[in-house]
Amino acid sequence: MKHTEVAVAGGGIVGLTIALELASMGRQVTVFERQRAMSEASWAAGGMLAAADPENPPALHSLSELSRSLYPQFLARVAELSGMKVPIRTRQTIQGTSHLPYGFFTLDATTLNTLAPGIETDGRSFFLLEEDSLSPRDLARALPPAVRAAGVALHEDCPVLSAQENGSHVKLATAQGEWTADILIHATGAWTAELTGAPSTPRKGQMIEVQLPQSAQLDVVLRTEEIYLIPRGQGRVVIGATVEDAGFDKEIDPRAIEELMATAASLWPPVRGAEIVETWAGLRPASPDELPMIGPLENGAEQKKRREQRIWLAAGHFRNGILLAPGTARLMRQMITGATPSVDPAPFRCDRFALSSGQ
Template structure:
């Protein structure tokens, strides 16, 4: 339900009073992780979320901290490694502030691939099948990665509470309609009224490219639909690690429950779940790991990943006082701590800990020119 919230601005001597240091659009994991990092740095942070916090792609995700997935773009590696290094502190801070526990559900991933990188050792068939009894490799090579996973729904409970406890003002059911840069800051127009701030961060996920949040910048972030399912599997044969190939993943949640995903579809903001595609996902998963033939579907859903043309996020200052942290596609859960650190460094005028040139918004300019034939 949309809140009845009005934020008034005070005008004195024809100047609009600043009411926040930073305004953030979007209360998914990127927006709230950034808000928490900025609040911990002593800034007054206001977050506007068009719906409910942590209810879109952050809620729908599988929760794999897949920093060493050989299918990831090479340009993500440095940011991924930084985020993995920050994750223990990130989770500890959330738990401290929220009083909630965010357990790691798995600690290893059995990764299948057609092209194993030189720095990873291929397991023998018997080694792989010992980790996943009933595995059918289909001719793929498998390797074992030291990689954790968590349940994003645990984060969905804890992170909004942690942000509020840190002093973040979180307003759900309030959309950002426009952002204007000028003078010493920005004016953010919302469905609840205007607010001024020194900085604005567009962390609106699949909605980051919409006219209201993009602040006039051309930002080619679009929804990439992913359908998923959860199953329950009785019996003694269970997985203790994530099982993943380039086509699908099977993520244990504990207690015989598994998450299986996911489709990748360009269908706009449609989140309809289609039984035929769910059945196809389960059939593929059961072909890879045969014990799933005895599994029962207990839940289905679809999420909207924020995607870009090259599969990389946008982490950049696009105008005075206006930053973007969006387009993380499959890796929002993984990259949240490092993205939050980068935005905090940009706002603070410090050199980011990792090189961000691969994530600049203007990297798409050449693509647009090629599509339109313009010079």
């Protein structure tokens, strides 16, 4: 039986970023990924680092800000290790809202039309956010090699089939044999309930990429409560997204695509002439209160009885897992090593929910 200090189940952005953080402090880390790393929600995402989205739950604020502050060094480290740069594609977002949040100012019509020529306000106020976006496809190319270069063993096509705490270690059954680990971190996204019983359910998002006609140009993200348009450069724009409870189904529904295109065109009419170049769907991992679950996978009473915590959880990042990954990794490292957390982990405690019989 093989042994690793830290086992991570799940090779999405959350699992890989935690692996990178722990490997950087000298831990021996092994990641087990059911299929290809970065091929699920972390590949399908829009890539907005939307820390100031007024739709975000207020309890997410401190973790969002921590993550946002860590992003430049995270991307620099990925580039240094992989030799691949993950560029920031946009630096600003124009947010449309029916209720202007405190501290923001409505953009005047001239400024609005300069930033997003042709935008239809439809009675909404628009304000400007200094907010970055990146392409998750860039990250999906660079992060797995970066993690490997940091010394992490990344086993693809290797699902964790079961995991049990066994005295001084955790015993794992994987598709490529049995392992023991000092600690195990579950980061299996929408599939987390299967192994842990923690309530992370899939929320389907259908997405479109279009090629704009030459006459149209967009350099900032446009976002309302209903729709977002994210420029990727060279006239490509990603439009999203549906939020559906459809189990693990990732089929594309042409009616949903038509509706997304119509909603996008009602906000920004120049998109009407665009050619659809790709459609896809991904599964956001959502907890019942739409906040992530980060911490020990046990209830408080059981945890107090033990000296060492062996099984941990980082899942349920819902609409913001790309943004939240570096902050989650930092918080996880601090909790595992007993360091003072940079943000209060209380809103993300796993024991705010009962576990089902999955564990």
